[in-house]
Amino acid sequence: MDLPGSLVRFFRPGGIAVFGSMMEGWFFGGAVVVKELQALGYGGRIYPIHPSASRVYGLKVYPDLLQVEGVVDMAVIATSYRAVPEILEACGKKGVSAAVVIADGFAEVGPEGIGRQDELVAVAKARGIRIIGPNTLGIYRPQEGISTVPYEKGYHLPPRGGLSIITQTGIYGPQAAALNEYRFGISTIIDLGNMCDIDEVDCLEYLGSDPDTTVIGMYIEHTRRPRKLMEIAAEVSSNKPVICLKGGRSSEAAHAMASHTGSIAGQDVLYDALFRQAGIIRIFEYEDLMLTSKVFLTQPLPRGNRLGIISLTGAMGIQCIDAAVENGLVLGRLTGSSMEKLHAVHHTLAGHPIDLGPATAANGIDFFAYYMKCFEVLMEDENIDCIYLNTYISSYLEAEGYAHVFRHMADNLRKPVVSWSYGPSSESVRRLGAFTESHGIPAYPSTRKAIEALGHLVRYAQRKRQAEDTRTRAMSA
Numbered sequence: 183m184d185l186p187g188s189l190v191r192f193f194r195p196g197g198i199a200v201f202g203s204m205m206e207g208w209f210f211g212g213a214v215v216v217k218e219l220q221a222l223g224y225g226g227r228i229y230p231i232h233p234s235a236s237r238v239y240g241l242k243v244y245p246d247l248l249q250v251e252g253v254v255d256m257a258v259i260a261t262s263y264r265a266v267p268e269i270l271e272a273c274g275k276k277g278v279s280a281a282v283v284i285a286d287g288f289a290e291v292g293p294e295g296i297g298r299q300d301e302l303v304a305v306a307k308a309r310g311i312r313i314i315g316p317n318t319l320g321i322y323r324p325q326e327g328i329s330t331v332p333y334e335k336g337y338h339l340p341p342r343g344g345l346s347i348i349t350q351t352g353i354y355g356p357q358a359a360a361l362n363e364y365r366f367g368i369s370t371i372i373d374l375g376n377m378c379d380i381d382e383v384d385c386l387e388y389l390g391s392d393p394d395t396t397v398i399g400m401y402i403e404h405t406r407r408p409r410k411l412m413e414i415a416a417e418v419s420s421n422k423p424v425i426c427l428k429g430g431r432s433s434e435a436a437h438a439m440a441s442h443t444g445s446i447a448g449q450d451v452l453y454d455a456l457f458r459q460a461g462i463i464r465i466f467e468y469e470d471l472m473l474t475s476k477v478f479l480t481q482p483l484p485r486g487n488r489l490g491i492i493s494l495t496g497a498m499g500i501q502c503i504d505a506a507v508e509n510g511l512v513l514g515r516l517t518g519s520s521m522e523k524l525h526a527v528h529h530t531l532a533g534h535p536i537d538l539g540p541a542t543a544a545n546g547i548d549f550f551a552y553y554m555k556c557f558e559v560l561m562e563d564e565n566i567d568c569i570y571l572n573t574y575i576s577s578y579l580e581a582e583g584y585a586h587v588f589r590h591m592a593d594n595l596r597k598p599v600v601s602w603s604y605g606p607s608s609e610s611v612r613r614l615g616a617f618t619e620s621h622g623i624p625a626y627p628s629t630r631k632a633i634e635a636l637g638h639l640v641r642y643a644q645r646k647r648q649a650e651d652t653r654t655r656a657m658s659a
Contacts, residue, residue, distance in 0.1 A: 189280075189312070189380065189384060189385070189388045191255045191256055191279050191280035191312070192256060192280045192282070192312075192314065192321055193321070193323055193326055193328065193370075193388075194326060195226060195254075195255035195256035195280065195328070196226050196227075196253050196254075196255045197226050197227040197228075197229065197252050197253045197254040197255055197256075198219065198224070198226060198227070198228055198229065198254070198255070198256050198257075198258060198328075199229045199230075199231055199247055199250065199254045199256070199257045199258070199273075199276075199278065200212045200215045200216055200219075200228065200229065200230050200231065200257075200258045200260070201231045201232070201247075201257065201258065201259045201260060201261050201265070201269055202215070202232070202258075202259070202260030202261050202284070202332065203232070203260070204216070204230055204232045204235035204238040204243055206238060206239060209333060209334045210260075210332055210333055210334075211260055211332055212230060212231075212232070212238075212258070212260045212261075212332065213230075213238050213239065214331075214332050214333060214334055215258050215260065215329065215330055215331070215332055216228055216230050216238055216239050216241065217239050218329040218331065219327065219328070219329060220239060221339065222324055222327040222328065222329055222339065223327045224326075224327035224328060225327060226255075227252050227253075228241060229241075229244055229247075229250045229252065229254060230242075230243040230244065231243070231244050231245075231246070231247055231250075232244075232245070233245050233246075246272070247269070247272045247273065247276050247278075248272060248275060248276060250276070253277075254273075254276055254277070254278050255278065255279060255280060256278065256279075256280040256281065256282065257269065257273050257278050257280070257281045257282070258281075258282045258284065258320065258330045258332075259281060259282065259283045259284060259285055260284040260285065260332045261285055262285060262287070263285045263286065263287035263288060263295075263298055263316070265285075266283060266285050266302055266316070267301055267302060267305050270302065270305045270306055270309060270311060271305060271309065273309065273311055274305075274308070274309025274310065274311060275309075278311060279310060279311060279312060280311065280312050280314075281306065281311050281312070281313050281314070281315075282313075282314045282315055282318065282320035282321065282330045283302065283313055283314070283315035283316035283317075283318065283375070283378075284315060284316070284317075284318060284319065284320060284330070284332050285315075285316050285317070286316065286317040287316075287317075288302065288316045288317055288376055288378070289317075289376050289378070290317050290376060299316065299376065299378050302316065302378060303378050303379065306379065312379055312380060313378055313379040313380060314372070314373075314374065314375065314379070314380050315374075315375040315376060315378065316375055316376050316378060317375040317376045318352070318373045318374060318375025318376070319331045319332070319333075319352045319355045319357070319373040319375075320372075320373060321370070321371070321372055321373075322355065322356055322368070322370070322371040323369070323370045323371075324339060324340070324342055324368065325342050325369065325394055329356070331355055331356055331357055333355075333357035334357070335356040335357045336357075337360070337362045338362060339362070340356070340361035340362040340364060340367065340368050341362075341364075341365065341366075341367040341368075342367050342368065342369065343364075343366045343367015343368055343369060343396075343479065344366070344367065344369055344394070344395060344396025344397055344479050345364075345366065345367065345368055345369055345395075345396070345397050345399060345472070345475045345479060346368075346369045346370040346371070346372075346389045346392070346394075346395040346397070346398050346399070347368075347370070347371045347372070347398075347399040347400070347401070347471070348372050348374065348382050348385045348386060348389070348398065348399070348400045348401075348402075349371065349372065349373050349374065349400070349401040349402075350373075350374050350375070350377065350382070350401060350402050350403050350404075350429075351373070351401055351403075351429075352373050353401075353468065354371055354373070354399075354401060354471070355371060355373055356371070359472075364472055365616065365619045365620065366475070366476055366479045366480060366619070366624075367479075369392070369394045369395050369396075370389065370392070370394070370395060372385050377406070381405070381406060381407065382400060382402055382405060382411065383405070383407050383410050383411050383414055386398065386400070386411070386414050386415060386418055386424070387414045387418070389418075390414070390417065390418035390421070390422060395422065396422065396478070396479060397422060397423050397425065397475045397478045397479055398418065398422055398423070398424045398425070399424075399425045399426070399427075399471045399472070399475055400424065400425065400426040400427070400462075400471075401426070401427045401429065401471065402426060402427075402428055402429070403428070403429040405453075408452070408456055411456065411460070412456050412459055412460045413460075415457075415460035415461065415462050416459070416460045416461055419460060419461035419462060419645075420461065420646065420649045423463060423475075423478045423638075423642050424460075424461070424462045424463065425462075425463045425465060425471055425474050425475060425478075425638075426457060426462045426463065426464055426465065427464075427465050427466070427467070427468065427470065427471050428450070428453050428457075428464065461642075461645050461649075463638050463641075463642060465638075469627075470631075470634075473626060473627075473631055473635060474634070474635050474638050476619075476624035476626075476635065477598060477600060477624050477635040477636065477638070477639050478638075478639065478642070480622050480623070480624055481595075481598035481599065481600075481624070481639065482595070482596065482597065482598055483598070483639065483642070483643035483646065484567040484568045484597060484598050484636075484639060484640055484643050485567050485643075486567040486640070487510055487511045487512055487567060487568075487640045487644075488511070488512055488513075488514035488515075488565055488566055488567045488568070489502075489506050489511045489512065489513055489514055489566070489567070489568055489569070489570060489633075489636070490514050490516075490534070490536075490560035490563065490566035490568070490569045490570070491503075491513070491534065491535035491536060491569075491570045491572075492535075492536045492538065492553065492556050492557065492560065492569065492570070492571050492572065493535055493536065493537055493538065493539075493570075493572040494537075494538050494539050494542065494572055494573070494574045495537070495539050495572070496535075496537045496539060498572050498602075498604075498629060499535030499536075499537055499572075500535075501629055501630075502535060502570050502572075502629055502633060503535070505629060505630045505633035505634070506633055506637075508633075509633050509634055509636070509637025510637050510640060510641060511568070511633065511636060511637055511640060513534065513535070514534070514563070514565045514566040514567070515534075515565050516534050516559075516563055516565060516566070517563055517564065517565055520559050520560075520562070520563045520565075523555075523559050524536065524556065524559055527541070527552060527555045527556065527559075528540075528541035528544070528545070528548075528552065530544065531552075531556070536556050536559075536560075538552050538553070538556065550583065550584065550586065550587050553571075553573075553584075553587050554586075554587055554590050554591075557569070557571075557587075557590070557591055557594075558594070560597075561594060561595075561596060561597060566597065567597060567640070568597055568598045568599070568600075568636050568639070568640065569597060569598070569599045569600075570599075570600055570601075570602075570629070570632060570633060570636070571591075571599055571600070571601040571602075571623070572601070572602055572603070572604075572629070573601060573602075573603045573614060573618070574603065574604060574605055575603055575604075575605035575607070575610045575611055575613070575614040576605050576606055576607070576610070577606070577607065577610070579605075581610070581613045581614040581616075581617040582617065584614070584617065584618070585617075588617070588618060588620075588621035588623065589621060591621065591623060592621045592622050592623070595622070595623075598636060598639055599623050600623070600624055600625075600626060600632040600633070600635055600636055601615075601618050601623055601624070601625045601626065601632065602625065602626050602627075602628060602629045602631075602632045603615055603618070603625060
């Protein structure tokens with residue numbers, strides 16, 4: 183039996199009723215949800231509901247929910263706001279315990295919408311129904327075959343992975359983000375919408391114990407329960423990294439949020455303090471949620487903050503040091519043994535950062551061997567905790583030329599590695615980045631982004647060690 187307030191019915195429903203337009207081939211509506219559930223291989227029964235349609239994508243359409251004979255655990259309501267209270271009443275009579283209310287026109291539109299939302303909540307509470315939304319895309323959870331997203335996304339299914347995202351906006355949904363290009367995969371996306379019931383705290387607590395979730399990303403504009411959020415986040419972040427983009431940092435943005443999800447923001451400085459105390463990793467740009475997640479999904483935690491650098495250009499090595507300082511990293515001092523090994527590779531390799539440019543110019547035939555040998559030196563050096571890798575691509579150099587280099591690195595990766603590539607063709611750079619990631623090494627659009635990701639990883643590892651030390655002392659006391 184489910185615990186009170188459990189979210190299980192949203193993620194493992196035995197049957198799903200879909201309300202909304204059942205027009206096949208259209209870009210939005212209930213029919214899109216039906217089609218996507220079929221494409222994802224949802225194992226339960228799907229019950230399309232519409233007063234006049236007869237069939238959609240091979241399924242019978244029911245004129246009324248109460249005519250459905252099977253069990254329905256979750257309802258997806260992609261209708262006008264006017265129909266929502268009546269649908270919820272029917273859901274209550276049918277025994278539906280979870281509803282994703284996609285319909286908009288509620289608190290986000292002002293006083294009149296707030297009244298409609300209050301009515302929605304009253305009906306749901308009276309009928310024992312938990313709600314995600316309204317004004318939401320709901321849930322995307324491919325490993326369970328579940329999607330309530332009512333928009334065509336226009337691409338094939340993304341890979342399954344360990345990243346779960348809790349968001350108060352639809353911009354991280356599969357219809358808005360190129361999730362199929364995110365090579366490390368998606369576990370779950372939950373769009374909370376107006377949060378008339380279920381909020382980010384509920385979802386964070388659920389995903390914290392979800393075995394399919396390795397990293398949790400969040401986009402929030404406000405929280406109604408700051409103390410509870412801090413409590414749950416502190417518990418979850420001791421086991422899984424929690425990464426958060428907080429919208430509404432300025433007073434102007436905070437005012438605009440009221441017309442977005444009907445939210446009311448608090449002072450940003452208070453959220454900053456909350457995040458620090460709870461161990462939440464704060465980011466500041468839309469792309470950084472998924473960029474930062476890469477390093478946590480693929481790399482081991484470092485022992486410390488000492489950075490090793492392999493670059494094909496001295497200038498990038500210098501920029502790398504600047505970025506490292508800004509992100510709490512220090513340039514590692516190589517041991518005497520490491521310096522000797524580098525000099526044996528080529529006489530120009532006499533310092534750190536390792537600059538492969540002169541050696542490659544003098545003897546380009548050993549280009550790939552230099553990368554592997556320098557990687558081995560940094561991986562073995564006790565004064566290096568993490569590694570930045572700079573690679574190059576051009577018209578005469580295919581991405582696949584790095585195959586044996588990246589395989590060797592993947593097979594011997596004991597410290598976290600991030601990469602950035604450059605070259606005269608943006609398409610070639612993109613291909614090299616994809617090829618790098620196919621070997622489990624995250625690629626970034628700039629050196630700064632790569633080093634920022636390492637900085638987050640280093641600070642998380644430090645916090646996690648401190649938490650473990652505290653637990654150990656408490657147990658031995």
